[in-house]
Amino acid sequence: MDYNNKPDNYYKNVRQEMLAFLPENAKKVLDVGCAEGHFGFAIKVKNKAEVWGIELMPEHGMEAEKILDKVFIGKCEQFLNDLPNNYFDVIYFNDVLEHMVDPYQVLTILKSKLINKGHVISSIPNLRYYKVFKELVFDEEFEYKEEGILDKTHLRFFTKKSIVKMYERLGYKIIFHVGINGHKPKKTYIFKFPDFYKIREDMLHLQYATVAMKDE
Numbered sequence: 001m002d003y004n005n006k007p008d009n010y011y012k013n014v015r016q017e018m019l020a021f022l023p024e025n026a027k028k029v030l031d032v033g034c035a036e037g038h039f040g041f042a043i044k045v046k047n048k049a050e051v052w053g054i055e056l057m058p059e060h061g062m063e064a065e066k067i068l069d070k071v072f073i074g075k076c077e078q079f080l081n082d083l084p085n086n087y088f089d090v091i092y093f094n095d096v097l098e099h100m101v102d103p104y105q106v107l108t109i110l111k112s113k114l115i116n117k118g119h120v121i122s123s124i125p126n127l128r129y130y131k132v133f134k135e136l137v138f139d140e141e142f143e144y145k146e147e148g149i150l151d152k153t154h155l156r157f158f159t160k161k162s163i164v165k166m167y168e169r170l171g172y173k174i175i176f177h178v179g180i181n182g183h184k185p186k187k188t189y190i191f192k193f194p195d196f197y198k199i200r201e202d203m204l205h206l207q208y209a210t211v212a213m214k215d216e
Contacts, residue, residue: 013038013039014038015039015123017181018039018092018121018123018180018209019039019046021121021211022043022046022047022121023089023090023119026043026047027047027048027050028050028089028090029049029051029052029088029090029091029092030053030088030091030113031052031053031068031092031094032053032054032076032092032096033056033076033093033095033099034061034068034071035055035057035060036060036063036064037053037064037066037067037071038067040053040064040068041067044068050069051068051069052068052069052071052072053068053070053071053072054071054073054074055071055072055073056073056074056075056076057073058073076096076100076106077101077102077106080106080109080113083113085113086113086115087113087114088113088115088118089114089119090118090119091113091114091118091119092120092121092122093120093121093122093124094122095125097122097124097158098124098125098155098156098157098158099153099156100155100156101155103156103166104166104170107120108170111171111172111214114214117213117214118213119211119212119214120210120211120212121209121211121212122209123180123207123209123210124158124163124207124208125148125154125157125206125207126159126160126179126202126205126206126207126208127149127157127159128159128202129149129204130204132149133203148206149206158208159202160177160202160205167210172212172213172214172215173212173213173215174211174212174213175212175213176211177208177210177211178208178209179201179202179205179208180205180206180207180208180209181206181207182205183204184204185204
């Protein structure tokens, strides 16, 4: 996987739209795919919280170590057993689950790391985004790219419905599930779609943000 040639802001981005979903009382947070720790540090400042991180890339993980409370560097899956049980109020996955071989297993194991009524908060790319949909259905294209929904490092693909099904089947309760980073196509663009393929609301969003509660 080529994680070394990502855009400059890939490891430095503070996802303000995802920070908005952070519960006010969350004091122990795990940020999976924490990059250089900037998002996690924003959580520390906002909630005066203890924030742990997991980051695949060593050079970025070492930067995160400077500002977060604890950072594991390497594949998320190899550290799952090192995380304390019933400890975290929130576990974040900001555009991370789609990079995993088996995100379902990871979410299953991490349930035991959440406190009772703890939350998983995720941002996941939407395969039904209208531009990708057009390329697939009308242009007969499915070509991986350097970034975006068809990022060549993505191993899994999701839609609005499949994200909900994933969480519910794993025993989580959906609290919020909303489209983020939406973009409306121009009217001339819509006219290219036959009536059967009219653009639906779910096709206007690059990602879906989901807040799911440990339901036990």
